[in-house]
Amino acid sequence: MLELRNITKRFGNVLANDKVNIVVKPGTIHAIVGENGAGKSTAMRIAYGFYKADEGEILVDGHVHDIETPHDAIALGIGMVHQHFMLVDTMTVAENIVLGAEPGSGIALDLVQASFEIRRLSEEFKLAVNPGSVIERLSVGQQQRVELMKALYRHARLLILDEPTAVLTPQEVEEFFSILRRMREQGKTVVIITHKLTEVLAISDEVTVMRDGRVVGRLQTKETNATELARLMVGREVLLRVEKTPAKTGSAELSVRNLSVTVRGGAKPVKDVSLEVRKGEILGIAGVEGNGQTELMEALAGLLSPSQLSGEIRIEDRDITQEGARLRRELGIAHIPEDRHRRGLLLEFDLAENSILGVHYRHPIVAYAGTFLDNGAIRRRAKEILEGFDVRPANPDLPARALSGGNQQKLIIGREFKVDPKLLLVVQPTRGVDIGAIEFIHRKLVGLRDSGCAVLLVSAELEEVMSLSDRLLIIHEGRIVGEVDPKVATIEEIGLLMTRGH
Amino acid sequence: MILLRELLFPLIAVVAAFIVGGILILVIGDNPLQAYGLLFGSALSWPVGIGYTLFYATPLIFTGLAVLVAFRCGLLNIGAEGQLYIGAFATAWVGITLANLSPWLLIPLCFIAAILGGGVWGAIPGVLKARFGSHEVINTIMLNFIAVALLSYFTQYHYKTPGDPIMQTVPIGEGAHIARLGRFIPGLPEFIPLNLAFVLALICCGLVYLFLWRTKWGYELRATGTNPSAAEYGGISVRKQIIVAMTISGALAGMVGINEVLGYRYRYYDGFSDNYGFTGIAVALLGRNHPVGVIISALLFAILQRGGIPVDAFTEHVTKDIVQVLQGTIILFVAAEAFFRGPFAKFGLLNRSKV
């Protein structure tokens, strides 16, 4: 059905796809697995005409085609559901579905006929999509079904799904998989991009494994297992053991009581969370992404408006629920944010200026008359961070934008460690970071904990939280649904809590 | 090298605009070289040309700085026009109401009035954005018109000499006059209105530089401008920064009033601004949003303004409208810088990693 031959794609200096060969057979569900940044999405976006390959060719039904735009792909019967939905929020389901493939004449939009067709498809695949609803009022699961419908409406024979389950609840995932199976029965071909091995094994017929922009394995799902796939994905035996001594915990540094977060629109991503982080321990929070981790950590860091919070957040004995980020920092909270480009760095600023964010108004950075910045002190601090955390190149005059992802992350970590925090909030510390840097970051985190700092760690990488944490909480749909001892708990046990809730 | 890169594209934009203007002059049957010769020759002649050029540059430095400060906080202040009117009227009002005060008191009070007037008018869109999230561009446009209407009312109904056909206020007290530079510079006649406000404008360039790049407040303002989410993460109140930036921006624009009222006309003249506020956008943009760049580009625009007059008089067809044509074209080219980057990248002239 679809074949990529020797596809190569560069973004600037980054080689995203390196001679990628993928063969998708008609009428199958084909999984493409790999870690974040392995090049899975890039390859499929090329197949869909969203990017243009630097080299290589694309075959559809055995013939080479020039797929320049999504339009070309659609004409060839290829549909794609992106990880971030491509829907216009303010328009209706029907309008979204017909967009770009409008029925009726050029001067009159025939939404009646379209709605009829949408209902028919909705019946056929049991999608339960109402053409008249406005997108922004639909749940995430419903929006995803609109995306599927968009592709089906255009007579897609091949559907590419980019991380479709990342945003779904376990029930929705089940339902979603049964939709995919129905599609296969109707003769459709499905490509599913994912990094979740359980899902690969549950749904696919064939698997292509990618790592660092290359294809490293082509397997029949029936003939493989999770261990083999995991080894192919990371390129070595999965061995993420962090050397650490038992925690010497002290009194509670952070106590959270019945914390709930309400966002605009009334949704509550965090519900009634209570937890305690003690001095000298790493408390991990495991969970499928999008289950309230982001909001919980932002609430603790003081980045949400107090009016969004209910419950109580305490640092030692002080209630800080109503306080902003600045005071919380002054009380010893440091924060390694989830999204380093959005939150953690001033990309246009140089490394020296980035190294003082958060302490830029305090002694010793501010020296004269409580107003003027002391350039000498700034550069000294920057140098210490760049050297102490092995940021390369260690040139304080470079803009942060010029660093690689791993070095940017080390810069942030160095900056946050530099304030000698009492409590460190850390989210996805090693996302998009190379293996060497991961180990470095892990050692640093353990070192900080050994010095008596309380660490609250959120990570989507189960192995990371399991190996780093002294205690492990599991979050699901904004609630803490269990606590396990990471030394004795199994991945299966935690996985079950993460996905089912109980 | 960095300096060269910063200068390259503004320079190209200016040259390209002059080429476009030259073609237009050619089309209507005049000699572009003669026109440009007249333009620069007269604007750069000593003492009258240069004196007037520097006088015209003064308001443009203020408005350029105003746009720069807002821009560094990620805001586009196209309300400098309204802010400078309010500043000018405020300073005139103090100069009229307290006319009999000693100059030692009156001049500082007039300065403060200009700064406060512009600052308050700039703060309004700042507060509206911080509080309600409404876009500063639209609000500043609207406030320009409101300022014009408001001041025309006050001038017409309260501060005009009765019977005066010109829309202008009564004169300010003599104690509020600031010195013309002709008094200090030998050879510069005193009829040229170039005054101490020019020196003040240069001082403001230095102060803005110090503020933005050497103080903690400037750091916070610039951090908010490049990435508000990260600024918030660093404990910076984005809302506060928006209000601060717009207030400072407005105050700088308001200082145009010092030049206009205290140094030139000695009264408030309704509608005096020759698009200074809008030209300020061009000045800041062409000056790469840096105080030194602002001085250079303000001088360029002032040359155009001064040089336009003889061009009008001594060429067959070209009118002083060529000034606006050139100004508009320069801004257009600076804004659409990618237009020039394209060919440069193609010929490998911009060999630098994409930082």
Place this chain on the structure above:
Amino acid sequence: MAEIFTISLIWSTIRLTTPLILAALGGMFSERSGVINIALEGMMLAGAFTAAAVTYAVGSPFVGLLAGMGAGMVIAGIHAIACIRYRADQVVTGTAINILMIGVPGFLSGAFFLSSGSTPQIPKEQLIPRTPIMIAFALVPIAWYVLYKTPFGLRLRSVGENPEAADAAGVPVARMRYAGVLLSGILAGIGGAYLSIGQSSLFTRNMTSGRGFIALAALIFGKWRPVQTMLACLLFGLTEAVTIQMQGVVKLPSGEDIPVQFIHMVPYLLTIIVLAGFIGSSRPPKALGIPYQKER
């Protein structure tokens, strides 16, 4: 007070509203496609000057009107190329065009008519005082239909809300935006032409005197929707008509004129209030002002 609310007031309101509707509906097409258009003022000036100049030269106001539309479109084309192709800041580009268009008509009239900034008087029988009015009001339902009931409108709205989604659905984002901006130039051009060869009989320097901005205000006040925008234009047109009628007619008890300046402020104040969310929320198209670029 009663003497000012007459037929002539209604008529005057309609005449004053016409250029606003034309420019505001134009702005709507541009902004709904995601391109901020503060250059309406400049586009109107281009239309006004060209229409007057061509009508004077050719003797036919309809040729003049077409030329005015063409001129608006050319200026819009400059805005579009800068904003879409070269991803220039849309507000800055708009400002540049407004400054440019203060200069260009004067420059050309100085060269061709040997006057500074105005065109020669056009004979009365060569004016079109009615046609643009009919065009303007007829355009409101047409614009509504185009925006909500045609594939073109659906696509235009989609690129203004979420260009990435539109792109993924196979909609050519850049082409739609060009269409939106060019339409705005054509309509603003008619609006400008009406000022010079409809309402009056020549072009004078800066004759739009801020109408492009009032149109923008009306567009925001009308929440980027055609019918509401027309109503906003009527409101702003009415305030202007009232000020004109009141001058010298209505006095304060003290015997002085009522200051017209306060009535002038009404459209601008209303816009600020609406934008702040005091009268319902006015939500601009989500991608307004953001150049669309994807990595290739």
